[in-house]
Amino acid sequence: MKCRRFGGKGEEDMGALSKLSQWRTLAREAAERTAILAKFLCILHVTNTYICTPTLVYGPSMLPTFNLTGDVLLVENLTVRMGKVRPGDVVLVRSPENPRKTVSKRILGMEGDRVTFMIDPKNSNRCQSVVIPKGHVWIQGDNIYASHDSRNFGPVPYGLIQGKVFFRVWPLNGFGSLRQ
């Protein structure tokens, strides 16, 4: 009398079924985690667009305002989108020479303004004057001896401005809103 059946096809079926259900729970867990990640990224994107976003700037062109080795700044773009950027503001601009690069410079003139600048301050005292065309701004680094800006590539269209810098987070001894 055979009461038990061990081995054989029955156990293989049970193994395959349990593996399938294991995969299904794994897939469901992966989908849940992906959904949470997607929701988090969505919220991050909305915050970056409508509130503010942090950014790291480095380089010598904005000395002494920003350090050579790197500053963490908070950037908002509501001001840019409302068109309320004014001369004296420090902004992030997408470089017109290399669209993958974003630079931080100060706005010295808006459309219609006449801007006078030193062409090559290291070598001569020669100045030049330019009227900024419609829809453009003139950007210049605070460190005119080591800055590649509108003196080199001309006024940039307003549409390239990505955001206005309003607060410094790091280094801590410069923590606080930026003063003119």
Add this chain to the structure above:
Amino acid sequence: MGVSNVKQWSRIVKEALDRAFFTAKFLCLLHVSNTYLCTVALAHGPSMLPTLNLSGDLILADRLSVRFGKVGPGDIVLVRSPQNPRKIITKRVVGMGGDRVTFSVDPKDSRRCETVVVPEGHVWIAGDNIYASTDSRNFGAVPYGLLQGKVFWRATSFHITLGLY
């Protein structure tokens, strides 16, 4: 009686909050896909005749091509106008950075042509209807950073056409 009123109110408030959150999440998703994937635009005006209509065409533009640098001559793109940053215009890319572009300066009045080398990091855009288009012939090459999207689909008024441009 008062306690059951409060309970009902709290239930209604909770349901309202749930629906509000759901709507907020849906709008977030819509906003993100509009910014990073694909955007809808209504293009009107005479500058892209006969490709696009005068009175308005619904077009879809994808944002990934611009972000990954896959835009080339012949593509129709959405560009933020360098003369008015609040306006987005639809034009065709004629040349990329480094290309040499020849164009007729004022086709209505004369046949004079000019040749220009497009600077690096810039694109030369032109409307298909050169007699009625304000484009790079007027304001010069535009920086690549002003490109907003590449048009890949157009819906005409009475039938949907899958147009690969």
